[in-house]
Amino acid sequence: MDILENFKAIEVESPVDKIIKQIRNSIVSGQMKPGEKLPSERKLSESFGIGRTYVRDAIKKLEFYGILKTLPQSGTIVSGADISAMEGLISNVIKLNENDFFHLVETRVVMETYACGQAAVRRSNRDIADLEEKLDEYKQRVDANLPGVKEDFNFHIQITEASQNKVIKSLMLILIPDILEIYRKLNVCGEGRFYKSFDEHKVILDCIIKQDAKGAEEAMRVHLKDVVNFSLSYKGNE
Structure with missing residues (x-):
C-alpha cells in the first residue's frame, strides 16, 4: 500500500475566508450585535493588514x-x-464539494415542499403581501434581462417565513446559499431559466393565496424538478 494514499491535500484558507471567519466569530460571540455598524472598508483593511478588495469581497x-x-x-x-x-457554516463558505450537490438538493426539496404546504395553511395577509413584493422584485430583474438569483432566494425564504416554522427557515438560510453557489459553478441556470422560474413562482404563490396546501406542495416539486434532474445526472457522472 502506498503511504501517500493516507495523505490529503492541505487546504489553505484564502484571505477572504479568514476575514469572514473573524467577522462571523465577532457576531456569534456577541461582540457585534444586530443593527451595529461595521467600520469602513479602509479601517477594516488597515486592521486586517490586507487589501480593501479582499474586505469588499x-x-x-x-x-x-x-x-x-x-x-x-x-x-x-x-x-x-x-x-x-x-x-460553523461561514468558515467553510465556497468549500462544499460539488459531489455534495445532489444531497443538498434532495434535502432542499424535502424541506421546501413541506414548508410550502404549511405556508398555504398558515399564511397571513401580511405574508401574502410580502410574497407578492418579493415576486415583483424578481419580475423587475427578469424584465430587465438580469439574473435574479438573489431575488429568487428571497422569495423562497419568504415562503419559509410564511410557514411559521423557524427551524426550517434557519436550515434553509444555511442550505440555499451553498446550493446557489454550486448552481453558479455548474451553470445550472441556463438561458431562459429565470423566465420559467418566475412563472412557476406565480403558480406557487397562487396556491398559497388559495390555501391549497396540496397544490402548493406539488407546485414546489414541479419548480424544483429541473434542478433535481440536473443533480441526478451530475451524480451519475461522478
Whole structure:
C-alpha cells in the first residue's frame, strides 16, 4: 500500500475566508450585535493588514448570506437574521464539494415542499403581501434581462417565513446559499431559466393565496424538478 494514499491535500484558507471567519466569530460571540455598524472598508483593511478588495469581497459574501446588510448612506450593518444558525457554516463558505450537490438538493426539496404546504395553511395577509413584493422584485430583474438569483432566494425564504416554522427557515438560510453557489459553478441556470422560474413562482404563490396546501406542495416539486434532474445526472457522472 502506498503511504501517500493516507495523505490529503492541505487546504489553505484564502484571505477572504479568514476575514469572514473573524467577522462571523465577532457576531456569534456577541461582540457585534444586530443593527451595529461595521467600520469602513479602509479601517477594516488597515486592521486586517490586507487589501480593501479582499474586505469588499468578504462583505459581499456575508451580505449574500443575510448576515450583513448595506444601507444607502448608512454603511454596512449587522443584519437581524438568524445569525446563530450560521455558526460553523461561514468558515467553510465556497468549500462544499460539488459531489455534495445532489444531497443538498434532495434535502432542499424535502424541506421546501413541506414548508410550502404549511405556508398555504398558515399564511397571513401580511405574508401574502410580502410574497407578492418579493415576486415583483424578481419580475423587475427578469424584465430587465438580469439574473435574479438573489431575488429568487428571497422569495423562497419568504415562503419559509410564511410557514411559521423557524427551524426550517434557519436550515434553509444555511442550505440555499451553498446550493446557489454550486448552481453558479455548474451553470445550472441556463438561458431562459429565470423566465420559467418566475412563472412557476406565480403558480406557487397562487396556491398559497388559495390555501391549497396540496397544490402548493406539488407546485414546489414541479419548480424544483429541473434542478433535481440536473443533480441526478451530475451524480451519475461522478
